[in-house]
Amino acid sequence: MDKETSRPPIVCVLGHVDHGKTTLLDAIRKTSVAAKEAGGITQSIGASQIETKEGKKITFIDTPGHAAFSKMRSRGAKVADIAILVVDASGGVKPQTTEALNIIKEAKIPFIVAATKIDLPSASLETVEGQLEKEGVVFEGRGGDVI
Numbered sequence: 001m002d003k004e005t006s007r008p009p010i011v012c013v014l015g016h017v018d019h020g021k022t023t024l025l026d027a028i029r030k031t032s033v034a035a036k037e038a039g040g041i042t043q044s045i046g047a048s049q050i051e052t053k054e055g056k057k058i059t060f061i062d063t064p065g066h067a068a069f070s071k072m073r074s075r076g077a078k079v080a081d082i083a084i085l086v087v088d089a090s091g092g093v094k095p096q097t098t099e100a101l102n103i104i105k106e107a108k109i110p111f112i113v114a115a116t117k118i119d120l121p122s123a124s125l126e127t128v129e130g131q132l133e134k135e136g137v138v139f140e141g142r143g144g145d146v147i
Helices: 021-029 067-078 095-107 125-134
Strands: 010-015 046-051 057-062 082-088 111-116
Touching (some): 010 021, 021 046, 082 095, 111 125
Parallel strands (some): 082 111
Antiparallel strands (some): 046 057
16 A cells, blocks of 8 residues: 555644644634643644544644754654745744754745744735745745645
8 A cells, every 4th residue: 555545644834933833723623622622832743643524634833843853843843745834924043944944844844834923914925935036935826746
């Protein structure tokens, strides 16, 4: 059996501390994990599984964004089939965003970018896109394949 049929796909969620990774997963899972975290910050790697409306399962790995947890982020990406790079649209690309992007590249897995906190007055999707392009991310519509 190949990877696609032997188990549900694994999605690793990566990004800088406090950019909304767990909150994004809470919305997908219909949970409230972020509210129970010490200081609202993920301090361990976590895995969860959802079932789609079609009855298919997807496994999510939530990685901590704090600088001290680099190895956990790397391990999560190594087992993933795809990654979601979460970036706070009001804060932009930060050190662990860049580190997470490098981990994704090293793992050679496809990824999408999820911009969070876009409802804040200081949010700027254009700034985030420009910062990520400087890191080598080429988005769809600009000749690349990153959503």
